[in-house]
Amino acid sequence: MKAIDIIHSEHRALAAVLQALRFLLDEISAGRLQPDPELLGHMIEYITQVPDKLHHPKEDEVLFRVLRERVPATGSLIDKLQADHVEGARHTGQLEAALARYRSEGGPAFAAFETLARGYVDAMTRHIRLEEAELLPLARKGLSAADWAEIDAAFEANRDPWSGPTGEYRALYSRIVNLVPAPYGLGG
Amino acid sequence: MTRRSRKSIWGKRSVTELLKVDKLWAGYGDAVVLEDISFTLEEGGSLALLGRNGMGKTTLLSTLMGAARYRSGTLEFAGKNLAVVPPHGRAHLGLGWVPQERDIFPSLTVEENLTVVACPGPWNLARIYDMFPRLRERRANMGNQLSGGEQQMLAMGRALMLNPRLLLLDEPMEGLAPLIVQELFAIIQRLTEEGGMGVILVEQHARQILPLTRRALVLERGRAVYNGDSETLLRDRALLDSWLGVASH
Numbered sequence: 463m464k465a466i467d468i469i470h471s472e473h474r475a476l477a478a479v480l481q482a483l484r485f486l487l488d489e490i491s492a493g494r495l496q497p498d499p500e501l502l503g504h505m506i507e508y509i510t511q512v513p514d515k516l517h518h519p520k521e522d523e524v525l526f527r528v529l530r531e532r533v534p535a536t537g538s539l540i541d542k543l544q545a546d547h548v549e550g551a552r553h554t555g556q557l558e559a560a561l562a563r564y565r566s567e568g569g570p571a572f573a574a575f576e577t578l579a580r581g582y583v584d585a586m587t588r589h590i591r592l593e594e595a596e597l598l599p600l601a602r603k604g605l606s607a608a609d610w611a612e613i614d615a616a617f618e619a620n621r622d623p624w625s626g627p628t629g630e631y632r633a634l635y636s637r638i639v640n641l642v643p644a645p646y647g648l649g650g
Numbered sequence: 651m652t653r654r655s656r657k658s659i660w661g662k663r664s665v666t667e668l669l670k671v672d673k674l675w676a677g678y679g680d681a682v683v684l685e686d687i688s689f690t691l692e693e694g695g696s697l698a699l700l701g702r703n704g705m706g707k708t709t710l711l712s713t714l715m716g717a718a719r720y721r722s723g724t725l726e727f728a729g730k731n732l733a734v735v736p737p738h739g740r741a742h743l744g745l746g747w748v749p750q751e752r753d754i755f756p757s758l759t760v761e762e763n764l765t766v767v768a769c770p771g772p773w774n775l776a777r778i779y780d781m782f783p784r785l786r787e788r789r790a791n792m793g794n795q796l797s798g799g800e801q802q803m804l805a806m807g808r809a810l811m812l813n814p815r816l817l818l819l820d821e822p823m824e825g826l827a828p829l830i831v832q833e834l835f836a837i838i839q840r841l842t843e844e845g846g847m848g849v850i851l852v853e854q855h856a857r858q859i860l861p862l863t864r865r866a867l868v869l870e871r872g873r874a875v876y877n878g879d880s881e882t883l884l885r886d887r888a889l890l891d892s893w894l895g896v897a898s899h
Contacts, residue, residue: 467861467884474858478828632836639833640784644797646827648784 463610465525465617466598472517473590479508479638480583482646487576487583489643497572499565501641501649506561508634509582510554516626518547521593524616525601533604539597546589553582666693668816668848669714674723676713682721683709685872691865693815696842696849698859698880700894701869707852708750710869711818714850715747716740728815741767746814750821752805756794760785763793763804764811771813772846778807781837799830806837816848817841823853838862856894860884868893 483505489495526540560575605613625632643649669691677683683706691697699707712718713725716737725732727743735743755763764778764785779786782803788796796804802822809817819838823831839862842849853859860866860880868876868883875893876883883889 463885467857470857471861474828475832478832482827482829635836636783636833639799639829640787642829644799647829648797648799648803 463602464614465520465610466602468617469517469521469525469593469598472512473594475635476509476512476517477587477590479505479635480586482638482642483509483579484583485646486642487579490572491576495643497564498641499561501638502561502575503565504634504638504641506554506557508631508638509586510558511626511634512631513547513586514551514554516631518550520617522547524613528609528613529597529601529605532606532609533600536597536600536604539592539600543589543593543597546585546592550582550586550589553578553585557582667691668693668695668728670724670726672724674713674725675721676709676718676723677721678709678718683718683872684713684869687723687869687872687874689865689867689874689877691816691848691850694846694848695865696851696863698856698863698866699850699852699869700856700859700866702894703854705869706872707869708820709872711747711749711820711850711852714740714818715745741812741814742769744813744815746809746812746817748802748805748809748817748819748822750824752801754793754796754801754804754808756792758793759790760793760796760804761789763808767808768811769813773810773813775811778810781810781840782807799826799834802826802830802834806834814847816850819849819851821852821854823855835859835862856890857884 486495486498486501486505490497522544526544529536530540557575557578560571560578564571564575639647641647641649667690671690672688674687675682675685676687687706687710689697699710701707709718713720714727714732716732716735720733727740727745730743732740732743741747755766758766761775764775768774779789784800785803785807788800793801793804806819806822822834822838826834835858838849838851838859841847842862842864849863851859851863856866860883863880866876866878866880866883867874870893876889
């Protein structure tokens with residue numbers, strides 16, 4: 463079940479960025495930090511690219527497909543999770559647009575970005591919890607060794623949640639860590 | 651302990667063996683903490699040292715570094731009897747230790763912290779700064795001006811500047827935010843995958859470090875209950891849960 467380890471690993475990386483984004487929004491909201499468009503841009507890029515380009519396609523095309531076939535009772539849960547994937551992609555598109563507006567218009571446009579960002583963090587956190595608490599236990603119980611061999615092989619083709627096809631996400635993550643202020647990151 | 655692990659303990663000694671621990675008993679003062687511990691680590695190998703709190707993980711690292719009381723058994727490093735080497739001589743032999751307390755020199759700059767311990771070898775300032783770009787940015791800051799994550803990176807960088815043959819990392823993620831923890835895991839993965847240097851890593855979160863290491867040793871009440879490959883342990887959910895509980899996740 464290497465696929466499950468990979469899903470957990472990618473969830474941890476994504477959850478860490480989401481937690482840091484929530485921290486930034488709280489600090490900005492409390493007046494202790496000024497919005498840093500560069501950092502926010504990197505974070506939005508990460509939560510747009512990594513789930514939509516690396517994480518969700520593996521789930522949709524491999525794990526969910528096999529699970530739907532082998533354990534039909536998971537159908538409605540998978541429908542919900544796949545709807546989350548579609549909604550998540552739409553949401554990140556809105557976030558990119560809202561951040562672009564803030565970059566061009568300044569202060570007043572931040573409130574709209576913040577509302578969208580908080581909504582995304584909450585929705586993605588719920589989504590991760592739903593997958594880990596409900597879907598993965600059903601997958602562990604319902605799939606055979608042969609099923610897992612097929613799923614693991616597909617997941618291992620791009621198993622490193624840090625790198626991406628050319629190492630770009632690894633570098634992006636490091637930039638985020640270096641810019642997010644302590645104690646959540648290493649920035650000043 | 652599994653049959654497979656016994657084979658690995660008692661098997662023929664390999665020419666690439668870096669560390670050999672056999673029937674080790676150790677502790678503090680009169681108190682015995684470690685009982686009959688046996689394992690080996692090959693040159694460039696990696697070992698996850700696991701167990702719940704208080705099971706002897708840090709004591710084992712401290713014994714290797716000479717900070718805990720060795721009582722009996724074999725303790726060989728690169729073919730030398732480590733038990734007769736004084737603590738200050740073990741770093742020169744090639745043991746690099748990153749303790750939980752980090753032990754940064756507060757009145758030295760980041761760069762001074764790194765260079766004060768430097769030994770010749772492939773790890774130099776440029777390579778450390780390449781591995782930890784944040785340290786380059788903070789090179790002129792004093793040790794006591796660093797955040798927890800920066801201190802941990804400095805502690806790791808300083809141990810690497812010794813150019814050790816074996817790096818001992820004692821819960822390097824302790825107390826750090828998840829964003830930094832994931833970054834450090836990626837760095838440790840680079841260290842273990844690049845090989846060349848042995849790594850023993852103590853961590854609470856087994857599922858996160860087992861994919862990074864080739865071998866695993868699980869301690870329970872000072873005794874080894876698993877000594878085998880990491881992959882096998884990672885796949886055995888029941889074993890992981892029974893020895894490590896929630897810490898395994």
